[in-house]
Amino acid sequence: MRRLDLRGQHVDARELRSRMPRAEVDVEAALAVVRPVVDQVREGGADAVRALGERFDGVRVDDLRVPAAALSEALESLDPAVRAALEESIRRSRLVHADQRRTDVVTQVVEGGTVTERFVPVQRVGLYVPAGVAPLPSSVVMNVVPAQEAGVESLAVATPPRRGDGPDAALPDPTILAACALLGVEEVYAVGGAQAIAMFALGAREADGSQSCPPVDLVTGPGNIYVTAAKRLLRGVIGTDAEAGPSEVAVLADDTADPEHVAADLVSQAEHGEASAAVLVTDSADLADAVDAALARRVPATRHGARIAVALAGPQSLVVLVDDVEAGLAVVDAYGSEHLEIQTRDAAAVAARVRNAGAVFVGPYAPVSLGDYCAGSNHVLPTGGTCSHTAGLSVATFLRGIHVVEYSQQALADVAPHVLALAGAEDLPAHGEAVSARLP
Structure with a gap:
């Protein structure tokens, strides 16, 4: 996988978004x-x-x-x-x-x-x-x-x-x-x-x-x-619902992460197709090297290794080196991945600070594959960074909120001066008349 070294750099969110890779979807x-x-x-x-x-x-x-x-x-x-x-x-x-x-x-x-x-x-x-x-x-x-x-x-x-x-x-x-x-x-x-x-x-x-x-x-x-x-x-x-693009996984990891776990998770999501995105963000160059070594063993050994290899070598996949987990959080928030794994010290505390992700998987025993099948969460999630404004599929997707307004004659009379004032300010006199027609 390609590498982007951000160590020692102060990059704002806008530039981070522009430098992070995305699959080309026209x-x-x-x-x-x-x-x-x-x-x-x-x-x-x-x-x-x-x-x-x-x-x-x-x-x-x-x-x-x-x-x-x-x-x-x-x-x-x-x-x-x-x-x-x-x-x-x-x-x-x-x-x-x-x-x-x-x-x-x-x-x-x-x-x-x-x-x-x-x-x-x-x-x-x-x-x-x-x-x-x-x-x-x-x-x-x-x-x-x-x-x-x-x-x-x-x-x-x-x-x-x-x-x-x-x-x-x-x-x-x-x-x-x-x-x-x-x-x-x-x-x-x-x-x-x-x-x-x-x-x-x-x-x-x-x-x-x-x-x-x-x-x-x-x-x-x-x-x-x-x-x-x-x-x-x-x-x-x-x-x-949200427009679904190629599958994405980002892993935020430090030196406590198991490189075999990280490699297995990158492979699992790259299995979806050649345009799938796999991103590792870490403050440990040693972990990045160990993950590369694990990928070299795992990819040829898996059934769909050919398409996985294309996905991992593609422009949409990347290893990002950062100074610390704090900087890593800024990177994953700017990227806004469909799936985000947190494999760091105090993973739950780090995960609680994430703002942009379709779904967050916390710690070494919550791989994305669990969410794909049996976590209880939903795997229909926003891709392409749209999680910054769009949620995954849920009961709310299938519900509409309808406001039902009920006022008594006195309650309408009490608020009428305000309605009339606003209708006048907007030069919509008939709006006001619809209220005044009901007043004694």
């Missing part, structure tokens, strides 16, 4: 590809979704919706160890997300005047589960559980079909289907890519006028650059 260029896909779905409905799936996925899907029997069969055929792992992941995720539920809040502003904030779930959501480099049943859990805990009435999952022959041809990955079945999700579509997002946003009407997939209000879930571009293009038609 969503604007992808929009040129995605726009005609969206237009085709808008005009051609379900038949267009089928044609696009055949074009991009190499699979012709006659029934966009996965049959209930296929969901049941996938669950029945699931490896018992994988089923147990998914069930435990679901259990832990429910514990965490259940505590994120909101209760309505009533504020008495004055005698006779209240404002209530009601938290209302989105009525219908579309959840996207990718299956490109590898199928991700864990993403089913991460999307579905917070939506269910928020009280969403109607939810649908879209995930790409698989190529091949035989009875399972044109069906999505069976482990993804089994995860849906475990969670009680009955509406699953064998549709991937930008056409899946367009289908969710615009609906998929059949030639006979029936609706294969009714449109949704909100779409969540990670995906490739074309999925991201489709979300950006359709934002406003639908709500969306």
Whole structure:
């Protein structure tokens, strides 16, 4: 991995952000590809979704919706160890997300005047589960559980079909289907890519006028650059979660960290793809050297070593040398990683000072992989530094706060002079008249 030596330098946050690496992701260029896909779905409905799936996925899907029997069969055929792992992941995720539920809040502003904030779930959501480099049943859990805990009435999952022959041809990955079945999700579509997002946003009407997939209000879930571009293009038609880019991990470590742990964690996240980012920030050159040596052993020995090697050698991955942990904190805050590990002395105290990260993993026994599957936290997180203003997926993603205002005649009369004064200041006299018309 390349090195950036910041020791002895006083670099402000703006310059740190400019010097830290990012994977090159050109969503604007992808929009040129995605726009005609969206237009085709808008005009051609379900038949267009089928044609696009055949074009991009190499699979012709006659029934966009996965049959209930296929969901049941996938669950029945699931490896018992994988089923147990998914069930435990679901259990832990429910514990965490259940505590994120909101209760309505009533504020008495004055005698006779209240404002209530009601938290209302989105009525219908579309959840996207990718299956490109590898199928991700864990993403089913991460999307579905917070939506269910928020009280969403109607939810649908879209995930790409698989190529091949035989009875399972044109069906999505069976482990993804089994995860849906475990969670009680009955509406699953064998549709991937930008056409899946367009289908969710615009609906998929059949030639006979029936609706294969009714449109949704909100779409969540990670995906490739074309999925991201489709979300950006359709934002406003639908709500969306954060735009997901290549996976990122940053590790802030000092000389107490185990280099084998650090190397294993960098490798694990680089496994996502060649554009994945792995960043080590440390005040110990000896640790950096030991991590390099561990990577040299680990990368060739792992199954996906070729793509991991590309990711670690890429411009988006880096070892940053700093004077101390304090300087390291400034670096990781400026970088704003999707995943941040703290492997230092007093790791909990250091972690408590982090301002910018999608999720923080504290100490030697909380690797990112734990959060990917079974920590109970959510792994759908903001990338590209957007964690400085955007949170990861949670129950809050699926809730809307609605203010309910209730005032008595006397409470309105008491505040009327202020309303009239402000309406006059803004040259909106009819606003004031709407109040004065109610006064005796």
